[in-house]
Amino acid sequence: MPLTEEYLERPQQGISAMWGRYLESGEYSDFLVSCGDREFHVHRLVICPRSSYFRLMCKENFKEGITQRLDLVDEDPDVFQSVLTFLYTGIYETDKISGCAESENTLAEGSCGSSDDSENDEANQQHQGRPATTEDILAHVQMYASGDKFDIRDLKEVASKMFRNHLNRTPVDELDMPAIIRAVYTSTPHNDASLRPVLIEYCVQNLSMLLPQPEMAEVLSEFGECAFELLRSYKDEADLRSRKAVEDQRTAVLEIKKAESQQLRESLAKLQKRDTHLMEMLASHHNCRSCGKVFGSTPQVYGPMSDRVMLRCKGCYTKHS
Ligand SMILES: [Zn+2]
Secondary structure, three states, rough: OOHHHHHHHHHHHHHHHHHHHHHHHHOOOOOEEEEEEEEEEHHHHHHHOOOOHHHHOOOOOOOHHHHOOEEEOOOOHHHHHHHHHHHHHHHEEOOOHHOOOOOEEEEEEHHHOOOOOOOOOHHHHHHOOOOOHHHHHHHHHHHHHHHHHOOHHHHHHHHHHHHHHHOOOHHHHOHHHHHHHHHHHHOOOOOOOHHHHHHHHHHOOOOOHOOOOOOHHHHHHOHHHHHHHHHHHHHHHHHHHHHHHHHHHHHHHHHHHHHHHHHHHHHHHHHHHHHHHHHHHHHHHOOOOOOEEEEEEEEEOOOOOOOOOEEEEOOOOOOOO
16 A cells, blocks of 8 residues: 555655555554544554654553553544544544535645645635634634644644634624634633634724624623733724824824925025026116116016016116016
8 A cells, every 4th residue: 555656646645645544444553542432543653743642641651551542531523533634644624523624735744844835825825715604613723722632733733824714714793703712712721822812803803893792791701811812902902003193193294394395495496596587687787778778777576486577677667587
């Protein structure tokens, strides 16, 4: 099975498909995990390297290490199946948990090589658009919680990325936000920096839709920590908005002052030009061009700010410009 044509063409996918088959068949399994009504025949070689939880459980001084069997009492079998699929193949799929088909092939064992990253970005671009359901988002919360419980760092990363993508592309009126808040605040530690900040930001953006819901009042009373974080984030947002308003006002005043001083500079230049012209005329006229008398004149401007000026003969009133 190992060196198939599939493997030779696309080594990484080939390996991930191969491990997926070992997970299905249980062949060469050396550890049993029982979860709900299901049993998973797993391989320590796969589950231990990326999970300190399984490493510990497989140690020989633990009961589980001796019996080579672990009973997971609080874990949903469908969620655990998805965790194993992720560990074995790098494929993140939550369709069995949420009942909606969508998977993310992360090929995580390549530890985020650059080519994988760009492929994932493209995949994310394609995923953009379809709004998620509450079930989709709750499935990511469950996957994240399992990643936290079993200490699988890259599973937590993918689950929180999917949580953010799905949440941010879904209109708030299509989601049961109280249920999502309850799930996140029940299953993440109080210092969580992945799901909680994303959730809080989304709630702040949609606060006017959320606050009138009676279930929101219930969930916020139940999770005081969430209410506090929501309030703090709302204040930060309001501070930012008012700082921006002050900044905008200052910019507008500066713009007006700039325009005014430009206008003044232009007027001054016009008046200077007019005065220069006047001085030139006074210097060049000795006799009136009409009556021929020695020039006696009054300078006359067209208006206080006009740049036009002329001389008028005192004898015959002929204009000279
Ligand atoms: Zn004259």
